[in-house]
Amino acid sequence: MTGTPVIQTRDLTKSYGGVAAVRGLNLSVEPNRITAFLGQNGAGKSTTIKMLLGMVRPSCGDGTVLGKRITDAKENCEMRRSVAYVAENKPLYGYMTVEQTIRFASSFYSDWRTNVAKKLLNEYKLPLQRKVKSLSKGMRTKLALLLAFARRPELLILDEPSEGLDPVGIELLLQMLVAQASQGVPIFFSSHQIAEVERVADDICILDNGRLLVNASLDHLRESYRRIDLVFPFAPPEYEFQIAGVERIHSQGHEMRVFASKNAEAVIEHARDLNAVSVEVAPVALRDIFLETVKEN
Amino acid sequence: MLWYKAWLETRSRFLTSLATLTVFCAVFVHHAQGILRPEWTPAYNRLLYIAQQYIVVLWILAVVLLGMGGIVREKATGASLLTLSLPVSRALLLGVRVGVGVLEAIILAVVPWTAIFLVSSHAGMPILVSQVGFYVLLLVAGGLVYFAMAILVSCLVEGEYTAPAMAFGVVFLTIIAFDAWLRPLNLWRLITGDFYIDRHTYLLSAHFPWLGALACLFVSAVMLLVSVKVVQRREF
Numbered sequence: 001m002t003g004t005p006v007i008q009t010r011d012l013t014k015s016y017g018g019v020a021a022v023r024g025l026n027l028s029v030e031p032n033r034i035t036a037f038l039g040q041n042g043a044g045k046s047t048t049i050k051m052l053l054g055m056v057r058p059s060c061g062d063g064t065v066l067g068k069r070i071t072d073a074k075e076n077c078e079m080r081r082s083v084a085y086v087a088e089n090k091p092l093y094g095y096m097t098v099e100q101t102i103r104f105a106s107s108f109y110s111d112w113r114t115n116v117a118k119k120l121l122n123e124y125k126l127p128l129q130r131k132v133k134s135l136s137k138g139m140r141t142k143l144a145l146l147l148a149f150a151r152r153p154e155l156l157i158l159d160e161p162s163e164g165l166d167p168v169g170i171e172l173l174l175q176m177l178v179a180q181a182s183q184g185v186p187i188f189f190s191s192h193q194i195a196e197v198e199r200v201a202d203d204i205c206i207l208d209n210g211r212l213l214v215n216a217s218l219d220h221l222r223e224s225y226r227r228i229d230l231v232f233p234f235a236p237p238e239y240e241f242q243i244a245g246v247e248r249i250h251s252q253g254h255e256m257r258v259f260a261s262k263n264a265e266a267v268i269e270h271a272r273d274l275n276a277v278s279v280e281v282a283p284v285a286l287r288d289i290f291l292e293t294v295k296e297n
Numbered sequence: 298m299l300w301y302k303a304w305l306e307t308r309s310r311f312l313t314s315l316a317t318l319t320v321f322c323a324v325f326v327h328h329a330q331g332i333l334r335p336e337w338t339p340a341y342n343r344l345l346y347i348a349q350q351y352i353v354v355l356w357i358l359a360v361v362l363l364g365m366g367g368i369v370r371e372k373a374t375g376a377s378l379l380t381l382s383l384p385v386s387r388a389l390l391l392g393v394r395v396g397v398g399v400l401e402a403i404i405l406a407v408v409p410w411t412a413i414f415l416v417s418s419h420a421g422m423p424i425l426v427s428q429v430g431f432y433v434l435l436l437v438a439g440g441l442v443y444f445a446m447a448i449l450v451s452c453l454v455e456g457e458y459t460a461p462a463m464a465f466g467v468v469f470l471t472i473i474a475f476d477a478w479l480r481p482l483n484l485w486r487l488i489t490g491d492f493y494i495d496r497h498t499y500l501l502s503a504h505f506p507w508l509g510a511l512a513c514l515f516v517s518a519v520m521l522l523v524s525v526k527v528v529q530r531r532e533f
Contacts, residue, residue: 050378050533053381053382054381055377055378055381055382055532055533056532056533057532073386073387073529074386077384077385077386078384080382080383080384081384083382085378085382087375087378087379087382088378089375091371091374091375091376091377091378091379092376092379093302093305093306093376093379094374094376095305095306096302096305100301100305103298104298104301104302107298108298108383108384108385109384144379
């Protein structure tokens with residue numbers, strides 16, 4: 001990872017009454033990367049994105065997006081000129097037609113690419129004269145994505161971009177994300193579709209209960225996370241495996257399953273010292289990393 | 298393009314109000330023509346004074362409705378996230394909405410009275426331009442307080458029906474309360490011309506109340522500034 005982070009937060013916190021939605025978030029999103037933001041419903045993903053874009057004020061902490069302070073209204077406004085954002089639920093103005101929406105949105109950005117907008121319009125088969133309120137959810141999502149992809153922003157922030165899209169639409173979206181990233185546009189997107197995330201993301205952030213549990217590259221996660229299945233000639237003592245990096249231990253009879261985020265070698269070595277009769281090490285898919293991480297939390 | 302958005306957002310309410318007011322005025326004159334000829338002058342002036350009362354009612358109804366909407370209302374529909382992601386300040390968003398609303402409110406005051414003036418002239422009952430101007434100025438200068446109040450309510454309350462209900466409630470209560478305890482400061486009587494009408498000729502006889510108009514504009518400006526502060530502090 002190199003360069004100044006496009007998004008950086010320091011102890012970013014948001015509380016509603018006594019309930020903390022985001023707690024002490026120290027997030028770093030690198031340039032030229034696709035960063036996925038994962039978390040369960042209510043984990044604080046959307047609140048974080050809203051804080052980054054100045055829609056919600058942090059209770060404490062601060063952050064920068066493209067080097068601009070998110071808590072400074074002027075700097076935040078300036079930053080939004082260079083950021084393309086697609087919100088959750090793809091909100092648009094129901095009283096505008098597709099054409100009016102495109103004309104309206106394009107007027108605010110100097111990085112608008114008319115040719116790309118036309119190409120996407122044809123690809124998505126959006127009816128220009130149709131009012132937005134009469135579009136299907138999938139069509140609305142496509143229009144919202146068009147408004148973001150027709151630009152050449154310095155950063156793309158997408159909140160559950162594939163929501164409402166059919167498989168063909170999702171495929172097109174993923175291709176667009178990769179194409180944008182290949183042109184040097186960093187992308188920060190939240191999603192519940194882990195299979196999609198695994199296909200395109202370079203970096204993974206996992207948020208749970210407002211806390212950032214993972215902020216690492218997907219390659220690093222794949223390399224370091226291991227599921228180790230052990231068989232012993234006796235009922236294995238779990239406390240023997242309380243080693244740094246061991247996230248979860250599940251034992252049944254003479255068998256034990258260890259889920260490690262690092263130090264898999266130490267676990268294997270220790271198992272051999274304890275005369276394990278079988279040691280099987282398997283890589284862990286992102287889905288399992290996510291599930292184990294939030295389960296552990 | 299924020300102007301364009303504000304226009305698209307309000308145009309159906311504006312055009313409906315404009316049509317209602319204009320048709321009302323035309324019908325009013327046509328009806329008066331039937332009952333007043335040939336001894337029409339003082340009685341017709343009295344009818345015009347009465348017409349202003351009806352126009353004020355319809356106009357307030359219209360400007361309160363025009364003041365509804367904006368990003369707080371959009372919060373309920375989710376569209377506020379799109380609006381707030383635009384590279385413009387919240388003050389500018391509100392400012393443009395107010396600008397378009399004020400322009401529409403002025404048109405809603407000018408067009409009906411112009412209709413009255415033209416239809417009256419055509420019907421052989423010409424009225425003084427100065428009288429028309431007086432009524433329009435009273436309506437706009439004083440009535441903008443109600444528009445500003447509607448904007449303020451729309452920045453505080455996001456419900457589609459709650460906000461206009463509350464705005465109309467406040468209008469009604471202020472009219473009643475001021476009439477009961479602070480009659481000289483009753484905005485309603487200022488806008489309708491009640492303070493300035495000559496009860497014999499039914500012409501607006503005094504000089505235009507610039508001080509009262511300025512006071513109304515000041516109150517409106519204060520309410521709009523409070524609205525800006527409310528919107529700037531609000532979370533979406």
